[in-house]
Amino acid sequence: MIKDSLIDYTLHLADNALVLGHRNSEWTGHGPILEQDIALSNIALDLIGQARYLYQYAARLLNDRAADRVTSLAPGAREATEDSLAYHRDGWDFKNCLLVEQNNGDWGKTILRQFFFSAYQYFFYQQLAERKDRELAAIAEKSVKEVSYHLRWSSEWVIRLGDGTEESHRRMNDALDQLWRLTGELFTPSSYEKTLVAEGIAVDLVALQPLWEQRVADVFRQAGLTEPARGWQQTGGKEGKHTEHLGYLLAEMQFLQRAYPDNEW
């Protein structure tokens, strides 16, 4: 039970990092100016690197579990790897939050998505580094250093755009309209998170929320943006129920492995 939850939790964290990393990588070669193209590509690289460590751990947990259950060693059954978890799962297997799978839209929407997520991930990793699972704690300890750069960069951009021109301000408000209702899911625990919080393994999201809200309030005040009322929030991603955007992302990301299974460069 705990082991099943730990696998789901690790996949959830890995999917968050991979999906946002992939979204950001779609900007590579298309950024508004070279330096910011490079910045977002660097952030993509960090996130995909974090996803790799998390998938490697999930694969190890999955293979251990398969070895425990003799029945699952059916003929032709194959070992999970970081690649099989990224490329051979379908949309309903992915457990990422809805926020990270949203399409890039304009630069403002990409920035706001990154800011909401980095503010969450920064405090999240800080706390995960103190939790009981040593592998997850080590990945978190490593990753939080990278995420602090992401948080600083995206915060400054939210201020630059929110407090910029009339048009940039309007675009940030448009982005806010599209993304705000997806931020509540970050703090809504799934069934596997509830199980693991009780075990001291998962981060308690309820305690995390005030830290995130404080950061958002600080940045929005300087950006001249107004937080909408909390209102109704869309959830489901953590349990595999996604918006239409994830399917398009996977279709592109997984194309090569679907068309030519196990092909290598």
Next chain:
Amino acid sequence: MVDTKRIWSLLEQVNDPEVPVLSVVDLGIIREVRETWSGGAEIVLTPTYSGCPAMDAIRMNIRMVLLSNGYQDVRLTTVLSPAWTTEWMSEKGKDKLRAYGIAPPLPLQQVCHPGLFVREEAVACPHCNSYHTTLISQFGSTACKSLYRCEDCGEPFDYFKCH
């Protein structure tokens, strides 16, 4: 019996493919060299950044150098904790970086601070040593570097950022 001292000196020949003046020992990513139960050599290393694409090449190069020096039974173990920091870079490595045209990381100051528009570290230009420099972007040509410009000699340069 594995001669760990010899392995350490062999590892000094393995360079970072992205910053070829630095060896993996200069970078501080080799945490330990020890003998395995089977009499082989185990190299414990830690990545600089999670997504650093050089890590795979570095692992392969370590194997190649050790193999060509007679070490067939080599095991590479990756550890993430404690997380790598620029504090672990050797002084010799910092001098090599500067000579190569990359400003070396400063001693721990405002590492990874998420504060807004914080005052930048005073980074000296590796070309003319002026401190009259400006940050262009926190993200540079590789994950470990940020991009600066010298206001005196006018040259842009990479800074190996604190981490």
